[in-house]
Amino acid sequence: MSTIDLTVNGRSHTVDVDPATPLLYVLRNDLGLQGPKFGCGLGQCGACKVIISGAAVPSCLVPVSSVRSEITTLEGLAANGRLHPLQQAWIDEQVPQCGFCQNGQIMTAKALLDKTPHPTDAQIRNAMNGTLCRCMSYYRVQSAIKRAAKQGVA
Amino acid sequence: MSARGGIPKEIERALRLHRRDFLKSAGMLAVSVSACAAGWATDAGAQGAAAVQGSGPYPNPDFRQIDAWIVIHENNTATFSVGKTDPGQGTGTGFRQLMSDELDIAFDKTTCIMGRTDTTVDQVGSGGSTAMERDSWPMRRVAAEARRVLLDMGAARLGVPVEQLTVHDAVISVAADPSKRVTYGELIGGRKFNVSLTGANVSSVTGLAKTKTVPELKYTGQPLQRDDIPAKVDGTLTWAVDVKLPGMVHARNVKPPFACATLAGIDESSVKGLPGFIKVMSKGNYVAVVCEREEQAIRAARQLKTTWNKPATAPFPSSEGLFDYMRTAPVAAPSGPGDAETRNAAPPTTPAGNPDDVFAGAAKRIEAEYQIPFQGHTAFGGAHATADPSNGQMTVYSNDMKSYGMRRGVATFLGMPQEQVRVIWMHGPQGFGRTAAEDAACEAAWIAREIGRPVRMQWMRDEETAWDTKSPAFLVNMRGALDANGRLIAYDYKARSCDYNHLGYNEPDTVLIAQLMGTRRARPAGGSASVPSDMYVIPNRKMTGEVVGLPAIWETPLRTGNLRDPNGPQATFAAESFIDEAAAAARVDPLEFRIRMITAGSTDDAGFRRARSLAVLKAAAEAYGWDARPSPKAVGKGDLLTGRGVAYAFRGQTIVAQIAEVEVNRKTGHVRARRLVCAHDCGLVVNPESLHHAIECGTLHGLSRAIHEEVRFDTEKVTSVDWMTHPTLRHADVPERIDIVLVNGDPNPKRPDLPPYGAGEASLKPMLAAIGNAIFDATGVRIRRVPFRDDRVLGALRAAGL
Numbered sequence: 001m002s003t004i005d006l007t008v009n010g011r012s013h014t015v016d017v018d019p020a021t022p023l024l025y026v027l028r029n030d031l032g033l034q035g036p037k038f039g040c041g042l043g044q045c046g047a048c049k050v051i052i053s054g055a056a057v058p059s060c061l062v063p064v065s066s067v068r069s070e071i072t073t074l075e076g077l078a079a080n081g082r083l084h085p086l087q088q089a090w091i092d093e094q095v096p097q098c099g100f101c102q103n104g105q106i107m108t109a110k111a112l113l114d115k116t117p118h119p120t121d122a123q124i125r126n127a128m129n130g131t132l133c134r135c136m137s138y139y140r141v142q143s144a145i146k147r148a149a150k151q152g153v154a
Numbered sequence: 155m156s157a158r159g160g161i162p163k164e165i166e167r168a169l170r171l172h173r174r175d176f177l178k179s180a181g182m183l184a185v186s187v188s189a190c191a192a193g194w195a196t197d198a199g200a201q202g203a204a205a206v207q208g209s210g211p212y213p214n215p216d217f218r219q220i221d222a223w224i225v226i227h228e229n230n231t232a233t234f235s236v237g238k239t240d241p242g243q244g245t246g247t248g249f250r251q252l253m254s255d256e257l258d259i260a261f262d263k264t265t266c267i268m269g270r271t272d273t274t275v276d277q278v279g280s281g282g283s284t285a286m287e288r289d290s291w292p293m294r295r296v297a298a299e300a301r302r303v304l305l306d307m308g309a310a311r312l313g314v315p316v317e318q319l320t321v322h323d324a325v326i327s328v329a330a331d332p333s334k335r336v337t338y339g340e341l342i343g344g345r346k347f348n349v350s351l352t353g354a355n356v357s358s359v360t361g362l363a364k365t366k367t368v369p370e371l372k373y374t375g376q377p378l379q380r381d382d383i384p385a386k387v388d389g390t391l392t393w394a395v396d397v398k399l400p401g402m403v404h405a406r407n408v409k410p411p412f413a414c415a416t417l418a419g420i421d422e423s424s425v426k427g428l429p430g431f432i433k434v435m436s437k438g439n440y441v442a443v444v445c446e447r448e449e450q451a452i453r454a455a456r457q458l459k460t461t462w463n464k465p466a467t468a469p470f471p472s473s474e475g476l477f478d479y480m481r482t483a484p485v486a487a488p489s490g491p492g493d494a495e496t497r498n499a500a501p502p503t504t505p506a507g508n509p510d511d512v513f514a515g516a517a518k519r520i521e522a523e524y525q526i527p528f529q530g531h532t533a534f535g536g537a538h539a540t541a542d543p544s545n546g547q548m549t550v551y552s553n554d555m556k557s558y559g560m561r562r563g564v565a566t567f568l569g570m571p572q573e574q575v576r577v578i579w580m581h582g583p584q585g586f587g588r589t590a591a592e593d594a595a596c597e598a599a600w601i602a603r604e605i606g607r608p609v610r611m612q613w614m615r616d617e618e619t620a621w622d623t624k625s626p627a628f629l630v631n632m633r634g635a636l637d638a639n640g641r642l643i644a645y646d647y648k649a650r651s652c653d654y655n656h657l658g659y660n661e662p663d664t665v666l667i668a669q670l671m672g673t674r675r676a677r678p679a680g681g682s683a684s685v686p687s688d689m690y691v692i693p694n695r696k697m698t699g700e701v702v703g704l705p706a707i708w709e710t711p712l713r714t715g716n717l718r719d720p721n722g723p724q725a726t727f728a729a730e731s732f733i734d735e736a737a738a739a740a741r742v743d744p745l746e747f748r749i750r751m752i753t754a755g756s757t758d759d760a761g762f763r764r765a766r767s768l769a770v771l772k773a774a775a776e777a778y779g780w781d782a783r784p785s786p787k788a789v790g791k792g793d794l795l796t797g798r799g800v801a802y803a804f805r806g807q808t809i810v811a812q813i814a815e816v817e818v819n820r821k822t823g824h825v826r827a828r829r830l831v832c833a834h835d836c837g838l839v840v841n842p843e844s845l846h847h848a849i850e851c852g853t854l855h856g857l858s859r860a861i862h863e864e865v866r867f868d869t870e871k872v873t874s875v876d877w878m879t880h881p882t883l884r885h886a887d888v889p890e891r892i893d894i895v896l897v898n899g900d901p902n903p904k905r906p907d908l909p910p911y912g913a914g915e916a917s918l919k920p921m922l923a924a925i926g927n928a929i930f931d932a933t934g935v936r937i938r939r940v941p942f943r944d945d946r947v948l949g950a951l952r953a954a955g956l
Contacts, residue, residue, distance in 0.1 A: 001429070018429065018449070025449045034396045035389035039535055040615040041452075044877040047534065074389035083388060090387040094379060094843060097851055098242035099386030100534045100583035106387060121890075128885040132877060134534040134584055135242060136854035138888045140847070 004065055008033070009076030019065030024048045026064045027073060035074025035103045039132075046104030046131035056104075056111035074103045077110065086110055089148040097135035104131045109145045118149050160209070161549070161578065210547035211573035217275035217356040220303065220347040223296040224257070228343030230324050231263040236293055237277030237356065238285055239269035239555045241585030243914050244380045244844025245285040251373040251840055252290050256297035256365060259324040259338065261373045266381075269557040269579030277356055279556030279579070281590055281659075281716075283805065283912025286840055290910065292359045296351065299361025303349050307341045367906035368838060377843035382581070394580035397540040397551040399608040403432060404448040405601050406455035408441040409617055410670070412870040413710040414465035417441065421459035428454050435601050439709060440670035442601060444609065452614070468869040469706030476652070477525045477939075480629045483702035486654035487680035507694030509633070512644035516635030520739055523631050524728035525939040526922070528624040528652070528865040531717055532880050535583035536613030537622070541598035543606060548575045548599050553582020556590040556659050563660030567596045567668060568603060575599075587716035590659040591623045593666045600667065619880050620872040621666065623715025624865055626653035626681065630728035635694075640740030642751065644694040647729060653681030654703025657715040669709050678707060681714065684721035686729030687804045689767045690751035711872040712865070718852075719805055719915035723859060723922050727940060730801035730923030734785065735936060743782040744927065745775055745800050761807040761911075762901055766835045769899025771802055774811040774833035777895045785927070786934040789956065793821050796828070799927025801920035808836040808916040809899070812853065812924040815889075818932045820956055823948025825861050825929060827889040832917055835897040838910040842896060849894050849917040856921020858883035861942050 006013045008031060015030045022041075027033045027050065036059050039047030043058040050059045051072040077084035083091075086109055096102045105128070112119060112127040119127065124145050133141070215222040215235075225233045234253050240246035246266050254261045267274055277289050301321065308326035309316045312334050320329045327335035337343075353359035368374075385391035410417070417439045425431055425443065430450035435442045443458055445451040471479040513519055541564075542549040548570060554560040557577040565575040582589060598611035613621075628651050635644035655678035657664050663673050683699025704712055737747035749771055758764040774780075778798070787797060794817045802811040815829040832853050839845055862881045866874045874880035900908060922940050929947070930936050935954045937947060 017447075021447075021449045025447070028396075029398075029448055032398075033389070034392060037393075037395065037535060038612065040876060042615060042876055044615075045534065074387075078388060087387045091379065091383055094383060094847060096242065096383055096386045097847065098534070098584050099383070099391070099581065100393070102386055103389070125886045125888075130884075132534065132882060132884065134532065134882060136851040136858065136883060137847075138854065138883070138885050139850060139892055142885065142888065 002065070006064070006067060007070040009071070009073060015064070017064060019063060021064045022060050023050070023062040023064045023067060023071070024059040027059060027071070033073050033075055037100055037103055039101070045101070046108060047101055049104045049107040049131070051107055051111055054111060054114060056108045074106060077106070084110070085151055086113070086144070086148045089144040089151070093140050093144040093147060095137050095140040095144050097137055101131065101133045105133065105141045109141070109148070113145070113149060117152065119145070209545055210576070211571070212272040212547070212576040213573055215273060215275050217359050218351045218353065220296055220300050220349045220351065220361070222275050223293065224300045226338045226342045228339050230337045230339030230343065232257060232259050232324070232338070234264060234266045234293070235274040236266060236268055237275045237279070237558065238289055239280045239557060239579045239585070240382065241280060241553070241555055241582070241589070242382070243848045244841055245280065246382060247378060247380045248286060248840040248844060249290060249293055250381070251376065251378060253293050253297040254373050255371045256294045257301050258321045261378065263324065270576070271557055271561045272576040275356055276558040279554070279558055279590070280585060281555060281587065283808070283914040283916065285912070285914070286910035287806065287912045288357065292357060294365045295360045295363070298363040298365050299349070299351065300347065302361065302363035303347060304338050304341055308336050311336050311341065368908050369906060374838070374840050376841065378841060380844060391581060394540070394551050394553040394582045395535065395538050395612065397580070397610065399540065399542055402540065402608040402610055403444050403446055403605070404451040405435070405442050405444045405598065405609050405611045406451040407597065407613065407617060408443065408455050408458050408460060409621060410439060410462055410709070412462070412464060413469040413712070414706045414708070415439065415462035418461040418463050424459035425454045425457050428457065433605060434458065435604060438671040440667050442597065444601060444605060464870065465706065467705065469710050470704040470712055470867065470869065472868050473527065473864070473866045476527060476627060477629050480627065480650050480652055480702055485700045486703040487701040505696050506692070507644070509635070509644040509646045509694040509696045512694045513633060513635050516644065517638045518636040518739055520634045520732070520735055521632065522732055522735060522938055523629065524731060526628040526724040526727055527940070528627045528712060529717065529859055529863045530619060530624055530865050530874065530880055531584070531586055531588035531622045532619050532882065533584045533588050533622065536615060536618035537592060537594035538582070538610070538612040539595040539598045540608060540610040541595065541602040542608040543602040544608070546574065548603070550575070550577045550595050550599060551580055552577055552592065552595050553580055554589045554592045554595060554660070555585040559590065559660035560592060560595055563662045563665065564595055564599050567662035567665065568599055586718040587720065588622055591657045591715040592660060596662070596665045597667050616875040620875050621711040623657055623713050623717070625717035626651045626656070626714040626721065626724070628683070628721070628724035628728065630725070632728060632732045634732065634736050636736060636740055640742055642692050642736045645692045645696070647685060647697040649683040649685070649699040649725060649728070651681060651683035651699065651701050651721065651724070652704060653683065653701050653714045655679055655707035655714070656681035657713055666713070674708060682721060684725045686725045688729065688802070689755065689764045690733070690748070691754035692751065712867065718855070719919055722803065722805055722915070722919040723856065726801065726803045726919050727922035727926065730803065730920055731926050731936070731938065734799065734923070734927040734930065738785050738930070741784045744785055745771060745780055746782055748800070748802060762899070763804060763807065763809060765901050766809045766897070766899035767802065767804065770809045770811045770833045770835050770897050773895045773897045774800065774813050774831050777833065777893050778813045778831040780813065785931040787931055789934055793819055795820055795932040797928045797930070797932025799924050799929070799931055801923035801927060803916070803919040805912065805916040805919055807911040808834070808913060810834050810916045810920060812856070812917070812920045814921070814924040814928045816925060816928040816932060818929055818947065820951060823944040823946070823951060825925070825942045825947055826887065827857055827925065829891045830857070830889050831893045831895070833895040833897050834913070834917060835899045836911040836913040836916070837900070838908045839896060840910055845896065845913055846894050848913050850892055852915060852917035853892065853921060854883055854888065856918040857887070857925065859918070860922045860925040860940055861887070864941050
């Protein structure tokens with residue numbers, strides 16, 4: 001075990017864990033965050049994604065001790081009591097069914113729109129292709145991204 | 155924290171906070187916590203303080219009391235409690251719409267609690283698309299009865315007869331003098347109805363009041379937003395995976411490395427020094443490790459050294475040899491039209507005439523064999539449950555869609571009285587039948603009781619993909635005969651399903667931990683080989699099914715169970731591909747061919763399935779812009795060949811037609827759906843938005859099963875273990891356009907008693923065939939085995955000289 005400092009959603013935390021622990025378990029079990037989920041532990045599905053340095057990364061594969069930058073989770077997207085426009089677009093388009101994958105869908109979309117505020121359909125499909133959904137809410141995920149992009153998220 | 159053994163306060167809070175319907179519309183985060191908290195406090199009071207304090211035991215709520223279903227609060231809001239679960243298709247919101255209508259209360263003044271065995275009545279849970287069709291009726295009748303009782307109370311309070319009262323948004327007023335009024339909350343808020351209902355069982359429970367007619371329903375039929383979505387997108391929902399209890403430890407399984415393996419030894423020294431290690435748990439061939447932290451348990455499970463003996467004979471053929479095996483395997487059980495959830499798919503037209511005689515003299519004969527492999531649930535998250543053994547009771551937090559069955563299963567497995575077990579349903583990944591043949595709860599509960607601490611169990615990805623329950627493989631042989639006019643005059647459907655020892659729901663003797671511990675049921679479940687559903691008039695028709703089993707049926711990862719419309723997609727792939735083949739042989743447009751066979755009949759059933767089948771097929775054709783011509787079309791010149799296909803089926807009384815337009819890459823074999831049209835008639839539409847969503851997702855699930863999904867295995871283990879080896883539909887696979895047409899094909903579409911039918915599964919049913927038929931239209935090549943993966947399609951194109 002060793003002491004590790006993390007900044008998550010603008011707040012500083014110190015945790016005492018094995019430095020090899022995947023970030024996912026620290027976020028979920030030590031910091032009580034419920035956005036990122038365990039889906040595969042292999043970086044194949046996207047359920048556990050968080051944003052670090054502008055990129056949506058699978059927190060199931062990232063050793064906690066390797067993180068040097070601020071981490072943003074699904075819980076950190078809303079600001080001043082208002083949902084992030086992507087989250088609002090998700091409600092407007094009624095995107096989720098079970099919703100278990102939606103953390104990954106939203107965080108991947110956030111990273112996409114931050115870099116490419118007005119993506120083409122092909123760019124959306126390409127950027128989102130590694131983020132799986134077994135209820136098959138894909139069509140609505142894509143619609144919600146387009147809606148948010150139209151409203152100018154970035 | 156609450157008293158030990160109770161549901162911790164923060165989980166109670168979380169269960170309550172995600173039902174934030176009081177805060178609808180803008181600014182979802184501006185939660186009116188006080189309103190929610192007040193609502194919950196009265197909830198808890200009415201539903202039994204024991205549940206919240208959690209000491210147990212947990213007797214069944216009395217379904218014959220209005221109080222078990224409806225609580226009116228002093229602030230004139232209502233909490234509904236129903237014995238269903240909503241794995242994400244919007245049924246919970248739909249129940250609120252129907253009950254709000256019957257009770258005459260504003261929708262946004264209501265909440266709905268689902269699937270808690272200690273506080274909600276036992277309506278089984280979800281499954282079989284029964285939410286609206288069957289289980290919304292007792293809810294409606296109880297809400298109507300509550301309204302009647304409140305009107306009686308209002309009449310007494312206001313001193314006028316009931317006939318002179320009106321009720322609107324939970325306010326009763328005198329029709330002639332609206333200033334004279336009283337609210338539901340003033341009449342009964344915070345107190346009990348103490349009104350008994352009648353009925354032999356929960357499905358037939360009723361009061362004296364009549365339910366409303368369709369024109370009287372106000373919220374029903376409106377596209378209201380689902381109440382579970384906001385907390386699913388802002389990260390505030392507490393899911394079953396999020397449960398944390400004081401003293402809780404983490405468990406992970408160590409699965410046998412191959413089927414039917416016998417545990418020869420465990421070298422505990424391989425993990426003893428690991429940080430957080432608590433214990434290796436083992437009985438028979440079941441092995442798990444327990445650690446303080448989650449990542450420690452994962453590491454210990456991977457690191458634990460175990461030795462296993464292989465079975466003397468191979469437990470199953472490889473996936474490549476499956477259909478050869480199934481063709482000659484001995485019959486394990488004859489099969490009727492299917493299990494309880496598929497039986498209603500049997501058409502009223504079977505059997506008829508004598509196909510065998512007709513084949514001999516037919517103008518044209520067609521024979522074909524169709525193959526559908528095992529397909530997995532592969533839920534997005536692994537099986538999981540948290541079990542709390544405090545106070546000699548057992549509380550299980552789970553996303554099991556049938557929480558009441560899980561309660562019975564866990565209690566029986568542990569040998570505990572049912573009253574000492576309760577299951578708290580919480581959201582989780584999918585449902586579709588997997589979270590009913592659920593595995594993690596018995597594992598967590600057994601370990602929790604053995605070590606005396608709350609245990610959180612979760613399956614890893616490879617476990618879930620390899621060892622979850624599978625949709626049975628089907629091998630279907632079909633024969634047909636056409637007369638000189640191109641009419642299908644004989645039809646013989648013969649299915650073999652590999653489904654012996656089909657797992658039921660929450661069975662304590664077939665759940666995987668019980669199998670691994672050595673339990674064997676004397677008579678394994680027979681399984682089923684369902685027949686297709688259609689309204690075709692075929693004068694000579696025979697449809698039969700039989701079940702075969704794999705050589706090993708216990709302690710194997712090839713366990714069959716129900717997957718979303720069990721058997722429907724398999725039977726329909728064969729039958730609706732075959733009808734397409736018959737249409738092609740007759741050189742008739744495939745849609746026209748189907749319509750001719752339906753219009754050839756004149757009798758209909760009580761639900762008008764014949765009339766509605768025609769309406770649905772015509773609606774799909776119109777929405778697509780169907781050009782009538784025989785399939786296939788002339789093969790195009792470029793690399794991308796395009797075509798369209800249609801298929802249709804019904805599940806129960808719900809009729810669905812799918813039209814798919816695909817492109818087939820002749821160089822790579824890749825099949826991509828460009829456009830999908832689904833026409834769907836499920837009677838009364840409770841919420842068109844949720845319905846649209848359910849149909850859309852079911853359609854795409856069908857597309858995924860058509861082009862991607864197959865469980866692969868060698869002769870000792872399943873080799874599909876992750877998203878690379880059991881691929882699923884991805885963003886790039888989604889068609890540019892999906893049109894969903896909600897049809898009301900009832901001969902009297904405005905009839906006041908139009909009932910709702912099921913909608914959770916039907917759209918998936920014809921999709922495999924629709925895609926196969928579209929590939930045939932594009933290429934002239936009939937592929938009779940799913941999934942239509944690139945290599946298989948390319949091989950078929952090459953074999954046909956394309």
